[in-house]
Amino acid sequence: MKPETRKEVMFAGFGGQGIVTAGYITGEAAVVYDDKVATLTQVYGPEARGSACYSGVVISHEEISYPYPLNPQIMVVMNQEAYEKFLPKLQQGGVLIVDSTIVKPDKLAEKYQLYKVPATEIAEKMGARVIANVIILGFLGRIWDAISVEALQEAVKTRVPKKYLELNLKAFQTGVKLGEKALKKKIIKR
Amino acid sequence: MGKTVLTGKHFWYGNIAIAEGAIAAGCRFFGGYPITPASEIAEHISKRFPEIGGIFVQFEDELASMAAILGASWAGAKSMTATSGPGLSLMMENLGLGVMMEVPTVVVNIQRGGPSTGLPTLTAQGDVMQAKWGSHGPYEIIALSPDSPQEAFDLTIRCFNLAEKYRVPVILLASETVGHSAGKVIVPPENEIELIDRKKPTVPPEEYLPYKPDEDLIPPMAYAGEGYAICTTGLTHNEKGYPDVSAETQEKLVRRLNDKIRKHMEEIVDVEEENMEDAKIAVVSYGQVSRPVKRAVKMAREDGIKVGSIKLITIWPFAENVIRKWAKQVELFIVPELNYGQIYLEVKREVAGNSETVLVPRMGGKLITPQEIYREIKKVSKK
Helix, strand or coil: CCEEEEEEEEEEEEECCCHHHHHHHHHHHHHHCCCCCCEEEEEEEEEEEECCEEEEEEEEECCCCCCCCCCCCCCEEEHHHHHHHEEEHHHCCEEEEEEECCCCCHEEEEHHEEEEEHHHHHHHHHHCCHHHHHHHHHHHHCCCCCCCCHHHHHHHHCCCHHHHHHHHHHHHHHHHHHHHHHHHHHHCCC | CCCCCCEEEEEEHHHHHHHHHHHCCCCCEEEECCCCCCCHHHHHHHHHHHCCCEEECCCCCCHHHHHHHHHHCCCEEEEEECCCCCHHHHHHHHHHHHHHHHHCEEEEEEEEEECCCCCEECCCCHHHHHHHCCCCCCEEEEEECCCCCHHHHHHHHHHHHHHHCCCCEEEEEEEEHCCCCHHHHEEEHHHCCCCHHHHHCCCHHHHHHCCCCCCCCCCCCCCCCCCCCCCCCCCECCCCCCCCCCCHHHHHHHHHHHHHHHHHHHCCCCEEECCCCCCEEEEEHHHHHHHHHHHHHHHHHCCCCCCEEEECCCCCCCCCCHHHHHCCCCCCCEECCCCCHHHHHHHHHHHHHCCEEEEEEEECCCCCCCCHHHHHHHHHHHH
């Protein structure tokens, strides 16, 4: 039978890095602004902050039978411990996006299409470390066909404090441009 | 004043959907004590209630929370609490009081792995039997189980309606998977949401007996402070509400408390049947497990297996007529659940040896996948 049209992304990192927020923005973009169906789930320890955690988003055109990621095509990793813990969940040959300021990919990353985005470094230069996840979202929106850049940007707008809206939009656009460059460099299998 | 019904399309966590469902249903009193994975319900309500004129109280514990929502209901408010298994265990004494005093209220249980403190952040369906008879004494209760944030919103409203109509605490038996996953939720326009309010007395205060039932076995309910004399107690009581601890009054009262639910089964019980017309195998599921089941049944149908799905939306009272009806046609029932067999035993009881019943148990922690259920269907279809 026709497989479900599941598109899955996992955000992995450290509690407090905006891992769940990144997933939430992605899901909200898909549902509210792209008129698709999406689910968001999260896995974290009882300590909530300061431990390896991930959020998973499934995007589809039809009812989603299983809300958790089963075989993610894309994984965003923003922390070394999370890299070691969750990388095996990424599907063979999948797209691996790392915050290269923090994560140093080893030999294991060779199995995947690796993208290094120095998101935390760029974010610090822009004046706020916390917007690293928004830079990554811009990047993701540009290279992933499951979600539109426009929808993601709308969702970013509704999810960030008004005071920091401009900074976040700048961060998002920076990510989009990096994604643009990455696309030109190599063809991504989608 | 803020909006009470957020009509439109949303991407909400199940817990947010429950909170918004409660607000849309007219809930204006929340008493609770935080617990993973239910805390977001209280958190969201504590933000929303000040905008819409509701009262939110975080109590010292679950005992006080449960007592407070009963009191709030007597004062005329639609009330609710939200907790998880360990918290519900602590609420059981006062939940029974709510049953005996016939108090409309809603208790949300976002199930996590147990027994005891178990798996705070992971999913389960282990509290099915606790929802039925977790408090002492012979009673009937109503429990509904949502499979998604959308159903969490819809069924929370239905919980309030059932509580108001039957004057009984109603349990929303959700789970970590539903509470902590986000999904698409469509909130209809306010005028399309059907709400039921408790029956009020039609007699003057001097003729009012707080526990004199109408023909439907449900007594009209006056609020405290409306001029009607109200006496209520957890002791066995007569129609005046006065304690009357005799076998005769017990027989009359407790039989009615059960019958007011049992005699309205048809109205209360809600199931969703799919592909059942020619089914020889039926998968009976509820809550979060129903979603992978639907998919698994479709996959098995493609292989030519005559399999259908019965999703229980109402858990208690149990859909006994539905199972009994299908037991005449279905040769084998599969019951996947995230416990070691609770609804399975109910299904088996109703099937009464007419068909085979197979349990697919998981102890919790992880939702069963469509593939796993599909494999079970394949396995039994070869029998």
